[in-house]
Amino acid sequence: MNSRQTDFEREIAQLLVSSLNLALDADSIDPETPLFREGLGLDSIDMLEIALAISQHYGIQLRSDDPDNAVIFASLRSLAAAIGARRT
């Protein structure tokens, strides 16, 4: 398991840090760590903020009825993968 950030993951990590106003270094976020609860300690309100920031930056609408939401928001890695796949 690779827990080093790719360039794109770092970009997303920076977006998380700035949109949530986190007192964290974007580089220090392990891409495999869960974003919510026991991981980074984010909650569903933060998730909403992230979804909005992503739609602003990448023009991707994350929708409430997407059955993959739980997977998409599992970790930095899965989030970056989902954005990458939809961006094309």
Place this chain on the structure above:
Amino acid sequence: MAEAWFEKRERGSPWGLRVARVLALRLGRRTTRILLWPITAYFFWTLPEGRAGLRCYYEALDGRRPTRARVFRHYLTFARTILDRVYLLAQHHDAPPYEIRGFEAVASYLDQGQGVILLGAHLGSFEAARAAAFSHPALKIQVIMHTGVSRQLNETLTVLHPEARDSIVPLGGPASLLRVREFLAHGGLVGLMGDRTITGEATYPADFLGPTAHFPLGPLRLAAVLRAPVFFFTALYRASADGACRYELVFEFLCGPAPDAKARDEWMRQLGARYAQTLGAFCRVAPDNWFNFYDFWQVPDNDPSRPGAGRDPDYGGGPRGQSSMDGADATEGHSAHGES
């Protein structure tokens, strides 16, 4: 525990509620209201914690211990507002009238396609407003709530008006908040409660009727992220001496849309203080409309040691407890009797 309302079981059985619904519609409001006296007396005697909670409330409000009669009348008002939900939702001819105050300011946002957040409380009957929307489409409010709480009561009542179910956004995971956002983006009205906290939830302190109370931070954070203007909202039950009564739907401006993330803490501080102040002011207008039957001023035992992102512990979140916006998963099968 301050959060006991959340863990408490809803009083009354589904069967009993169904009978009550049928009786209420058959017998009519006048007769059923008489039956409310013995029913209220039963709950008054069997729920001493509720009486103790109301004593705390009246002590904050008046600076002295309330009389037993006053606390009883308070229970009676609660029972009456629940009964009225039956008539309001069924659009029965016995449904009490309502009047609307302060909606012009809300409407001016909605007319521009800007959704509005209504920050309510367990004061009066939010239900009266939902019912009012049936004849007043501009008033249609999507209510975000823990559906685990008062589920029995809500299911009994939605039979009366199935559309009422559609206007509730259940909390539970990220998807429901995205739905709220989409609804606001289409110029909708979103209602959420800003007064009750759940165990372990992050709170903020605010002066409320004098002493400091702890309010849930989740609703403020949600309002900040949604970037919509916030109004205080309540539907007060007002009775006059001749026995006639009506509901007063009141909208009062609290804050404009939240600024960027950096200036957001200050915005939330203002919103929190104004909300508590406005809530207190309406408690003084209609004291017996307060439907939190527990010691509201008790310090919550939220756990500050949870892992977090190290932000401003007061407002930015960071090491914070579970948010009330995280859903009702833990509450399945539990309900509170004090839901209004």
